[in-house]
Amino acid sequence: MTTMNTYDVAKSAKGEKEISLDLGDQLLYRTLKDAVVMYQSNRRQGDAHTKNRTELAGHAKKPWKQKKTGRARAGDRRSPLWVGGATTFGPRNKRNWYYSLPKKQRLVALRSALLGKLQDQEVHEASGLNFATPSTSAARAILDGCGMRGTVLVITANYNENVWKSFRNLSQVSICPAAEANAHMLLAHKWVLAEEGALENIVSRLAKPKASQGE
Numbered sequence: 001m002t003t004m005n006t007y008d009v010a011k012s013a014k015g016e017k018e019i020s021l022d023l024g025d026q027l028l029y030r031t032l033k034d035a036v037v038m039y040q041s042n043r044r045q046g047d048a049h050t051k052n053r054t055e056l057a058g059h060a061k062k063p064w065k066q067k068k069t070g071r072a073r074a075g076d077r078r079s080p081l082w083v084g085g086a087t088t089f090g091p092r093n094k095r096n097w098y099y100s101l102p103k104k105q106r107l108v109a110l111r112s113a114l115l116g117k118l119q120d121q122e123v124h125e126a127s128g129l130n131f132a133t134p135s136t137s138a139a140r141a142i143l144d145g146c147g148m149r150g151t152v153l154v155i156t157a158n159y160n161e162n163v164w165k166s167f168r169n170l171s172q173v174s175i176c177p178a179a180e181a182n183a184h185m186l187l188a189h190k191w192v193l194a195e196e197g198a199l200e201n202i203v204s205r206l207a208k209p210k211a212s213q214g215e
Helices: 029-042 103-119 136-146 161-167 183-187 198-206
Strands: 002-008 013-019 123-127 152-156 173-177 191-195
Touching (some): 029 103, 103 198, 123 136, 123 198, 136 191
Parallel strands (some): 123 191
């Protein structure tokens, strides 16, 4: 049992409430590190590319004859030894950096990340987080009311277009529904502002599937 800060949007009032989420009691730092490295690696474009001899423009004519010039032998100006020539063993854009950890491991990392945020009192739950029309000033007022400075991750219970449009223009603020939250998102932001019911939706993703009656 732990406490979490709350914020009533309609009343602009802070508060606290006790929560009992099944997140365990231990932070798995190695699993968190593996998950963060995976998410960062999957964002790499891998577009660094150097040209080899066949990709350089120009002719393949010898700059001078092979013998009796007093100079070193040279085949063409595309040699890696020449300025403007090809690159040897340079990066190529054929490498794919994408890989995926097992789903259970990703969910364990998400559980540990959420547990760490709750233990550090960096999670606020907002009740009445709804906008009739998109309003960036209203979104900023909510963050100011919660006392959040720095990077903020806003997690909604479900996709809400008006909420998304209200927060998207704020610098250092990211927004996602609970179904898309992951460990890297939580750890990449200082604060987490969760809509009422969003944390329960995340915990439902973490719940172990029930065994069938035949098993």
